[in-house]
Amino acid sequence: MPTSAAQERRVLRSAQRWVVKVGSSLVTDDGKGIDPEAIAKWAAQIAALRAQAREVVLVSSGAIAEGMKRLGWLSRPHEIHELQAAAAVGQMGLAQAYESGFAKWHLKTAQILLTHDDIADRRRYLNARSTISTLLQYGVVPIINENDTVVTDEIKLGDNDTLAAMVTNLIEADVLVILTDQSGLFTADPRKDPAATLISFGKAADPSFESMAGGAGSGIGKGGMATKVRAAQRAARSGAATVIASGREPDVLSRLAAAESIGTCLVAELAPIAARKQWLADQLQTRGRLMLDAGAVKVLLEQGKSLLPIGVTGTEGEFERGDLVSCVSPVGQEIGRGLVNYGANDVRRIMRRPSNEIESILGFVEEPELIHRDNLILLDRSK
Numbered sequence: 001m002p003t004s005a006a007q008e009r010r011v012l013r014s015a016q017r018w019v020v021k022v023g024s025s026l027v028t029d030d031g032k033g034i035d036p037e038a039i040a041k042w043a044a045q046i047a048a049l050r051a052q053a054r055e056v057v058l059v060s061s062g063a064i065a066e067g068m069k070r071l072g073w074l075s076r077p078h079e080i081h082e083l084q085a086a087a088a089v090g091q092m093g094l095a096q097a098y099e100s101g102f103a104k105w106h107l108k109t110a111q112i113l114l115t116h117d118d119i120a121d122r123r124r125y126l127n128a129r130s131t132i133s134t135l136l137q138y139g140v141v142p143i144i145n146e147n148d149t150v151v152t153d154e155i156k157l158g159d160n161d162t163l164a165a166m167v168t169n170l171i172e173a174d175v176l177v178i179l180t181d182q183s184g185l186f187t188a189d190p191r192k193d194p195a196a197t198l199i200s201f202g203k204a205a206d207p208s209f210e211s212m213a214g215g216a217g218s219g220i221g222k223g224g225m226a227t228k229v230r231a232a233q234r235a236a237r238s239g240a241a242t243v244i245a246s247g248r249e250p251d252v253l254s255r256l257a258a259a260e261s262i263g264t265c266l267v268a269e270l271a272p273i274a275a276r277k278q279w280l281a282d283q284l285q286t287r288g289r290l291m292l293d294a295g296a297v298k299v300l301l302e303q304g305k306s307l308l309p310i311g312v313t314g315t316e317g318e319f320e321r322g323d324l325v326s327c328v329s330p331v332g333q334e335i336g337r338g339l340v341n342y343g344a345n346d347v348r349r350i351m352r353r354p355s356n357e358i359e360s361i362l363g364f365v366e367e368p369e370l371i372h373r374d375n376l377i378l379l380d381r382s383k
Helices: 005-014 036-051 063-071 080-103 116-120 122-137 160-171 207-212 225-236 252-257 272-283 294-303 344-350 355-362
Strands: 017-022 055-060 109-114 141-146 175-180 201-203 241-246 264-267 286-292 312-316 324-328 334-339 376-378
Touching: 005 241, 005 252, 017 036, 017 160, 036 055, 036 080, 036 252, 055 080, 055 122, 055 160, 063 080, 080 109, 080 141, 109 122, 116 122, 122 141, 122 160, 122 334, 141 160, 160 175, 160 225, 175 225, 175 252, 207 225, 225 241, 225 264, 241 252, 286 294, 294 334, 294 376, 312 344, 344 355
Parallel strands: 017 055, 017 175, 055 141, 109 141, 175 241, 201 264, 286 324
Antiparallel strands: 241 264, 286 312, 324 334, 334 376
16 A cells, blocks of 8 residues: 555556545535536546546535525525425536536536435445446446435435545545545644645544544535545545545646645555455345355456356355355355345346346346456455
């Protein structure tokens, strides 16, 4: 893992999968409504990243601010139903603005609205992950926002900084870029303390950073610097670095991609593979077992490929799609764990069969793999 700011900036240069979050003030002219010129500039910068063969997922605030403008409201409401109404109205303008902005660069966009339930539920997690991955595969720019039209206090993610971090974990992005109206994380609130200095580099897990962060930066967005630090901590769980920088900086995304030092860079303690393994170990208990033949074991251990139904000889337990299951060799040794794409009943019907027969057997296809290699962790057999 990087040990210095210079090394980490080189990691940004090589990062292939980016999650970019832009705050409300950067797309709504400080709350006056959607700013087409600002969105056009973000589209141009993301198009430049795409031209470098980088994958970009955009998490954008702005729907509620746009809805407030259209409804003639001068201050952000507090009642959930009013926020839902504003979001429903504003999403129309936000989606239209991004569609127009990216069309200039011959890029297609897709709108994805998520709630906490979509990511906490294992089946919805896999569905969301598969959808975003497919969109990226086809060169589409996914534009993600919290589904404010249906959220309640219990399921609300709370701010798009948190949502961006959860999306970073979801798709295993290399870097999360949080763009705001502040220059980055300072040792104190620079609006109150003239001696405050910018922190250019640090470890996301450093407990002192959260205490340095202040409150919300504007009355339009909900998040403040503290939510951005917590988002960096969350993103680090899957090994991603986070950059918190000013969206007012010219060509900020292209300059970050060129390893220029802008804003605050917070890095993970663990490498991505180790972080992913730790995340699976911490979050989930196994719900069942898949017995594999010798050929499947060899493919997993020696070639690092996904697990296909044809390599499964039996199952134990009543698991559902998205559950964590153990992969067991013919001699009874657990060789790995992963998130399964089919429930136990379906697995029993398609095991020992090639993937191209899944649809004829089940009547549908979730995925050609039983466990995708991105959701499969091999265990240390020396222990």
